[in-house]
Amino acid sequence: MGRADASSIFDRVADALIAENAADTLKRNVLGPLIDALRDADWDTWGESRERYANDLVIAELFAKLGHEIDGNGVYGEIDFADSAWSLRCSRHGLVGGGTDTPGEHDRLVRLWAQHDHELHGGDGAVDTDVLIDPQAVID
Structure with missing residues (x-):
């Protein structure tokens, strides 16, 4: 069974980093492992988060690397x-x-x-x- 709630976890962390104008390296170091962990936990709605952050080049790159x-x-x-x-x-x-x-x-x-x-x-x-x-x- 997939984890539909994983998007809310990812989105909260991504939104916080964006709101704080986090450096690209910090976003990569936090969100990359988070994406991996949530995918390992069967994140079945990751495409929704991919679409939501398509205009953020760092996040778009992290999702593309999947x-x-x-x-x-x-x-x-x-x-x-x-x-x-x-x-x-x-x-x-x-x-x-x-x-x-x-x-x-x-x-x-x-x-x-x-x-x-x-x-x-x-x-x-x-x-x-x-x-x-x-x-x-x-x-x-």
């Missing part, structure tokens, strides 16, 4: 974080790309997925902005 799938045209891309690096895998082609431990590299892989899906699977090439860590970032 890994996620991106739909494609009959396939899917999977972005994972392990050993301080991002990876993008295609359900049909395997490893598509990787990147270092930065939000920009994560978002580059999300965009790479849209390109890969378009070129190799006939997808529309649209970037799923809901999974970007920083959708406002300017692309070079």
Whole structure:
């Protein structure tokens, strides 16, 4: 059975850190282990907190590091974080790309997925902005 109340625990801590203008390092050091502990306790509503704090770049990054799938045209891309690096895998082609431990590299892989899906699977090439860590970032 999942823990629906875990979001209220996470949200209270996140709100307190945000209200105090906590440094990014402090937010990472507090919220990262809290996310891990709540997920280990079967936090089944974590997506709601992910959406609630999507505009906080540190919190968005912490949730992105849990890994996620991106739909494609009959396939899917999977972005994972392990050993301080991002990876993008295609359900049909395997490893598509990787990147270092930065939000920009994560978002580059999300965009790479849209390109890969378009070129190799006939997808529309649209970037799923809901999974970007920083959708406002300017692309070079």
